Amino acid sequence: MSEPSFEVAFAAVFADRSAPLYRYLSGLSGDPALAQDIVQECFVKLYQRGRMPDDPRAWLVTVANNLWRDDRRRESRRARLLLHKSGELSAPDEPASADAGTLAAERIAAVRQALAKLPERDRQLLLLRHEGFAYREIAAALNVAPGGIGTMLARASAAFREVYRELDGPSD
Amino acid sequence: MSSMAHPTEGAWRALIDGELTVEEAAELRRHAAACATCAVRLSETQQSAQATDRLLDRLGAPTLSLDISTVVQSARQSSRRRAGLIAAGISLLVVSVAGATVGRPVVRALVERVRALVHPAAPEPTSAPFDQSRGVAIVPGSETRIVFDSVQTAGVLRLSLADTAELVIRSDSQVIYRVSDSGIIVHNGGSRASYDLLIPRDARFVQVLVGNAVLFEKFRDQVGTRVRPDTAGRYLFVP
Numbered sequence: 001m002s003e004p005s006f007e008v009a010f011a012a013v014f015a016d017r018s019a020p021l022y023r024y025l026s027g028l029s030g031d032p033a034l035a036q037d038i039v040q041e042c043f044v045k046l047y048q049r050g051r052m053p054d055d056p057r058a059w060l061v062t063v064a065n066n067l068w069r070d071d072r073r074r075e076s077r078r079a080r081l082l083l084h085k086s087g088e089l090s091a092p093d094e095p096a097s098a099d100a101g102t103l104a105a106e107r108i109a110a111v112r113q114a115l116a117k118l119p120e121r122d123r124q125l126l127l128l129r130h131e132g133f134a135y136r137e138i139a140a141a142l143n144v145a146p147g148g149i150g151t152m153l154a155r156a157s158a159a160f161r162e163v164y165r166e167l168d169g170p171s172d
Numbered sequence: 173m174s175s176m177a178h179p180t181e182g183a184w185r186a187l188i189d190g191e192l193t194v195e196e197a198a199e200l201r202r203h204a205a206a207c208a209t210c211a212v213r214l215s216e217t218q219q220s221a222q223a224t225d226r227l228l229d230r231l232g233a234p235t236l237s238l239d240i241s242t243v244v245q246s247a248r249q250s251s252r253r254r255a256g257l258i259a260a261g262i263s264l265l266v267v268s269v270a271g272a273t274v275g276r277p278v279v280r281a282l283v284e285r286v287r288a289l290v291h292p293a294a295p296e297p298t299s300a301p302f303d304q305s306r307g308v309a310i311v312p313g314s315e316t317r318i319v320f321d322s323v324q325t326a327g328v329l330r331l332s333l334a335d336t337a338e339l340v341i342r343s344d345s346q347v348i349y350r351v352s353d354s355g356i357i358v359h360n361g362g363s364r365a366s367y368d369l370l371i372p373r374d375a376r377f378v379q380v381l382v383g384n385a386v387l388f389e390k391f392r393d394q395v396g397t398r399v400r401p402d403t404a405g406r407y408l409f410v411p
Contacts, residue, residue, distance in 0.1 A: 114227070150186035
């Protein structure tokens with residue numbers, strides 16, 4: 001189905017991009033299993049393509065975001081059905097419980113809560129940048145102009161720190 | 173103060189992130205060196221970016237346990253399933269046209285074929301009794317083999333090129349058949365059946381075997397067989 005040169009390029013992209021993509025999706029979803037499923041599906045789609053896109057890094061993260069959005073829609077439908085059935089639904093921003101009750105766990109939970117309170121696009125921006133994605137890749141993934149990424153990142157950072165301070169006291 | 177207008181917070185952030193060209197970065201740094209307001213702004217933007225990174229670092233670096241071979245295997249399996257679905261769709265289209273002329277049994281045969289294509293891993297359809305008055309569709313345009321699994325000792329086989337595809341069995345005993353991805357296997361153990369086979373003219377490759385011997389072969393426009401067609405264009409095989 002594919003040429004040897006594609007196989008080589010595919011292996012190189014997988015080695016280079018699978019882990020950052022996974023960390024980004026884990027941070028975004030808070031669900032490592034879902035993140036792994038999406039990463040796998042991204043690379044399955046890339047392999048089935050049989051040739052490399054012009055910008056594989058941007059292509060992968062764009063596909064990942066689309067898959068994440070699709071999953072969210074499905075979850076949203078499920079949640080609505082559940083709400084309709086039971087008449088109640090947990091608040092989406094309900095504080096996550098610190099699993100071990102340790103200070104470190106509480107701090108992680110506070111970071112997750114702060115992220116959860118941001119608009120999804122801000123969350124994506126911060127996590128993508130944190131994983132080293134370039135502005136053009138972030139712009140492609142979020143379907144925005146690359147020229148606006150700096151401003152969006154600056155504002156998202158400020159908002160994130162503000163929310164975190166409210167939840168956890170002053171950040172370092 | 174530098175002659176340029178005060179850069180936006182986005183520009184400072186882009187400088188920190190290394191997203192500017194060397195020239196753009198140098199110009200911003202010159203401006204920050206000459207403009208106290210912007211120097212503060214650059215510092216604040218930098219602190220904000222670093223603080224954000226420190227907070228996000230707390231989420232840790234979960235390890236991906238996904239092997240490339242798993243991905244490749246999954247991609248290949250998925251491609252095969254997709255190809256099966258496409259083939260099934262084409263088969264439906266082709267044979268539904270044929271079904272209009274040869275009747276319900278064509279659809280029945282097609283359903284079995286589609287089932288085999290859509291669920292390639294599922295067990296093969298079990299052999300079904302053949303209604304001797306009806307036909308089985310042969311999907312044209314692909315490689316198709318019609319295999320009679322025993323040598324004939326009675327009955328005749330008439331074979332014609334036609335615009336439709338059909339296998340009709342006339343028999344005074346039960347004949348069973350099985351539709352698979354590669355064609356049709358006819359279990360002709362009773363040996364008293366006669367068969368009418370319509371091979372589509374536009375079929376790329378069709379082979380008819382009786383008891384492992386190739387009786388007829390068509391590849392594109394070429395036909396290979398030991399018998400000559402009669403005036404009606406039929407190839408008649410008598411045991």
